[in-house]
Every structure is written in structure tokens, then in C-alpha cells.
Amino acid sequence: MKTKVILVIPAAGILLLALGLGNTCLEQRFVDFPDGRPLLAADYPFLSGFSRVRADQPGNAADAGVPVPVPEAPNSILAERLLLPGTAMETPLYIIESTEPGPVVMVVGGIHGDETAGYRAAERIISWEIDCGTLLVLPRANAPAVANRKRVSPGGSDLNRAFPGSLRGTGTRRLAGAIYNVIQEYRPHWVIDLHEAGQFERVSSGSLGQTIIQPEYAAGDLAEQVVETLNSAIREEKSKFLLLRGGLIRGTLVGSLSGTGIEGLMVETCRALPLAERIEYQLTVVYTVLRLLGIQVY
Numbered sequence: 130m131k132t133k134v135i136l137v138i139p140a141a142g143i144l145l146l147a148l149g150l151g152n153t154c155l156e157q158r159f160v161d162f163p164d165g166r167p168l169l170a171a172d173y174p175f176l177s178g179f180s181r182v183r184a185d186q187p188g189n190a191a192d193a194g195v196p197v198p199v200p201e202a203p204n205s206i207l208a209e210r211l212l213l214p215g216t217a218m219e220t221p222l223y224i225i226e227s228t229e230p231g232p233v234v235m236v237v238g239g240i241h242g243d244e245t246a247g248y249r250a251a252e253r254i255i256s257w258e259i260d261c262g263t264l265l266v267l268p269r270a271n272a273p274a275v276a277n278r279k280r281v282s283p284g285g286s287d288l289n290r291a292f293p294g295s296l297r298g299t300g301t302r303r304l305a306g307a308i309y310n311v312i313q314e315y316r317p318h319w320v321i322d323l324h325e326a327g328q329f330e331r332v333s334s335g336s337l338g339q340t341i342i343q344p345e346y347a348a349g350d351l352a353e354q355v356v357e358t359l360n361s362a363i364r365e366e367k368s369k370f371l372l373l374r375g376g377l378i379r380g381t382l383v384g385s386l387s388g389t390g391i392e393g394l395m396v397e398t399c400r401a402l403p404l405a406e407r408i409e410y411q412l413t414v415v416y417t418v419l420r421l422l423g424i425q426v427y
């Protein structure tokens with residue numbers, strides 16, 4: 130029988146704490162799920178706008194017999210710094226850093242300014258606290274495009290064709306260089322790039338809506354677990370996510386990570402769905418990646 134993992138059940142947590150089963154951040158890395166099951170979407174506080182599975186349904190909760198991570202206290206601080214300060218492309222980078230060492234994850238929204246759910250989700254992530262590691266959040270990567278609600282920069286350049294860019298360049302190329310510079314500085318384990326598409330991939334192949342896209346060089350099955358988690362809470366077939374693996378277009382942020390040892394994935398929610406629902410999916414992806422890496426979120 131497949132078992133499922135519940136993320137935070139106070140009673141079970143207290144029980145495990147009493148049994149001395151609490152693990153530290155680094156110990157949790159990929160070890161909480163011995164049967165390979167992902168976290169259940171039912172455990173996500175922000176999954177309220179669609180057909181979520183309730184945590185108290187039989188088989189979904191503490192009876193799973195799988196160790197439940199015991200939350201440590203949040204111990205992170207939030208710092209902010211500006212990329213390209215004083216320019217038209219100035220945009221804040223938020224750094225949520227725990228005193229406890231752990232994985233580094235970067236979340237990028239607003240590379241395309243008309244893909245609202247991505248930057249709205251990223252803005253909400255700024256308020257998250259963590260118990261280990263570092264979370265970098267760049268909510269409005271292309272701030273002028275977001276302000277204009279356009280896919281591309283005011284001059285017509287597509288930021289997601291400009292990576293790795295160059296700080297010595299101009300315009301969008303320079304912006305890409307500033308973002309890539311952050312990646313080189315922090316060397317994140319994962320970069321999550323939040324996007325949106327117009328149509329459902331399951332209805333119209335190639336349109337990419339409701340997909341997670343991973344480059345072909347990706348290692349491990351983390352993205353598969355993310356997709357399983359998302360789909361465990363989605364009832365309507367066309368809204369279920371597909372995992373696409375393959376060569377990414379040259380100049381994309383995630384594609385530019387090839388050969389760096391940094392893992393990346395793109396999220397593409399479908400704009401045919403209500404905005405609140407799309408934001409929840411975006412949040413779920415980031416939350417799931419963090420939890421699978423052993424980072425508890427508060």
C-alpha cells in the first residue's frame with residue numbers, strides 16, 4: 130500500500146519529539162520519504178482555492194506510519210538589496226537567511242511582466258520564514274515589464290532570451306547579467322523560475338500551461354515529486370501538471386544553468402485558470418521543493 134506523508138500535525142509532531150525523532154535540516158534532506166511518496170498537498174496552508182484533499186481523510190494523515198518532520202523554530206532574517214540601483218531596471222532581491230546552514234534556493238518571478246501569478250506568488254514568499262538554508266527571492270525580475278504588464282522589456286527585448294547576459298552590456302542584457310551575477314555569488318542548489326502560459330498543455334500540446342519544465346541535464350527525481358504533490362490536489366484532468374524534460378531555448382534563465390551544477394526548473398501555470406488558483410500552484414511548487422530539500426517553512 131502506498132503511504133502518504135503529512136507535513137505538520139501538531140499531535141504527531143509532539144509525539145515524535147517525545148520519541149526523539151526530530152531531525153535537523155541537513156538530516157532531512159531527501160530522507161523523510163522512504164517510500165518515495167511526495168508531501169501531500171493537503172498540508173499546505175495556502176492550498177484553499179481548489180479541490181484540495183483534506184488532511185483528515187483516511188490514509189492521508191498520521192496513520193501513514195512515516196516519520197513526520199518535527200518543525201524547528203524559524204530562525205531566519207530577511208534582508209533586501211537592490212539590483213541595478215538607480216536605473217530604470219532597479220529591482221529588489223530579498224534574502225531570507227537562516228542561522229542554520231542548509232540548501233540555497235532562488236525563486237524568480239516577473240521575468241515576463243504579463244505572467245502575473247509568478248510575481249504575485251514570489252511577493253508572498255518574501256514573508257516566509259525558514260529553519261535552515263537560504264531563500265533568495267527576486268519577485269519582479271523585469272520590473273519595467275511588470276509595471277507595463279508586458280512580456281518583454283520596454284525596448285522589446287525578452288529577458289528570458291538574454292541569459293547569462295553581461296553586466297557590461299546595456300538594457301535587458303545588463304539586467305540578465307545582474308541576475309546571473311546573483312546566481313554566481315550565492316551558487317544556489319536550485320533556481321525556480323515562475324512563468325505562465327495561455328493554454329493547457331494537456332489540451333493543446335506545446336502551449337505549456339500547467340507544466341513543470343526541467344532541462345535535460347537535470348538529476349534526481351525532485352521535479353517528479355513536485356508534480357505528484359501538485360496533482361494529488363487537482364481534480365480536473367486538464368489542470369493536472371505535466372513534467373516536461375528537454376532542451377530549453379537558448380538564453381532562458383534555467384537553460385543558462387547548464388554545466389554549472391545548479392539545478393533549475395520552470396513553472397508554467399495556465400492563465401485560463403483563476404489567478405488565485407494559479408498563485409497557489411506556484412506557491413506549492415516552491416514550498417514542495419523547499420520541503421524536499423529539508424527546509425521547513427513558516
Ligand SMILES: [Zn+2]
Binds near residue numbers: 240241244289323324
Ligand atoms: Zn514566461
